[in-house]
Amino acid sequence: MNNIKITCIVVDDEPMALNLVESYVEKTPFLELKKKCSSAIEAMEFIKKEPVDLLFLDIQMPDLTGIEFSRMLPKETRVIFTTAFDQYALEGFKVEALDYLLKPFDYAEFLAAANKANIWFELLNGKEQKTQNMVSEEKEFLFVKSEYKQLRIKLADVLYFEGLKDYIKIWLKDNQKPILTLMSLKSLEAELPEHQFMRVHRSFIVALDNIDVIERSQIIINKQRITVSEQYKPKFLAFVNNNSL
Template sequence: MQASSPFKEQIIEMKIKTLIVDDEPFAIEVIEGYLANFPEISVTATCANAIQAFQLLQKSKVDLMFLDVKMPGLSGTELLRSLKNPPKVIFTTAFQDYAVEGFDLNAVDYLLKPIPFDRFLKAMDKVFDQFKLQQSIIHQSDPVLSGRSSESYLYLRVDRKMMKVNVNDIYWIESLKDYIKVVLKEKVLISKQKIRLLDDLLPESQFVRIHRSFIVSLDKVESYHSYSVEINGKELPIGRYYKAACQRRFFSPTT
């Protein structure tokens, strides 16, 4: 009999499609057994190595991935860096030395094997918090009377209230650990959430992640270099893991 979810009070209006990637069959069994306690989770596939996972992710979208770090061939961290639009990730490994690298890649959590169930519950709490927050940040479109295309809005929690923000007014977004700073033309907003969530929600055609701590609006960029961009007189760094993506967005030849 399936146990009821310890997080049933948190309303998750979707099934969280989940992928487990590990070269140890027993490790996959343990995680599947733990996840059976959460009706919000749907394990759509398991993979024995990162290459299989990469191929699957080219065809299918998943929301959450449990990813072993050390695997033959391609490591879990190498897989994550290779993905253009990665899902939320919880790293699993027997090696504590990889923890810093895992968090540097914006992982939701990092679990050391053998994974105790109480520690697993804490990781799932973080997962549900992020999905719950994602659902609270609502995209909506308002028709513009001038006949231009509709404008997109985000609702951000600022000072205990939801504030409507036109995405066209955003200059850049900066990560401040558990908070983000949203820089607009006339003001700056501080909201308690992770920059990763905004990276998932903002239109890819209008925004680009240039650094683990910065997302910028493409049409607000005044100048750019291989190591930085300038917006409104402010120089923002391009991180080494984001240089390739920035090269494609900023340095593509004009037609």
């Protein structure tokens, strides 16, 4: 874990909710509260003068909703939504919120969401250094056992790896059938260059360069839809944000 604090503001038009989230932020060691605001307009004016890393943002507010405000934020600023209405969860995901807290929530729920933000910023801060370190050690191929043979797999040709208990399916460009090999996804993950491949689900590792479309919580590679599970979402969102215009 790093020692860098995540700067944040709390935005809510309900004074009790505003004070509660403020108290949660203040007892979370890696968060630094810069301001609490009773409207999105007030928060917008503050961010113009002093950008922050993270917003704890209510959705249903007068004049400008949290969803509308989140679309105006710089891409470096992340959001955790707080709301009493669960119908906004899908909208929250569309604007790439790190998490969604449904009122009333306790400190344990708040901390779980804050920890997602902490992981996201750690990954973002460490990505550049990791990438530099990986370049000199980049692998171009792997040998895998399949049908009593050692097959040379060119990593640039891999679309994704699919785990099936003790086996892995290796899906390649221009191959209609996958290569089967006896191996665990966990052991394979340790051998792959981190800047080329990412675990996005218990059963899938994807080739980042071969992603065609990202749609809500799914990745599309060669017409195959792969769900990004909650466990791996912060890391994947950090990758998307770092490569977005």
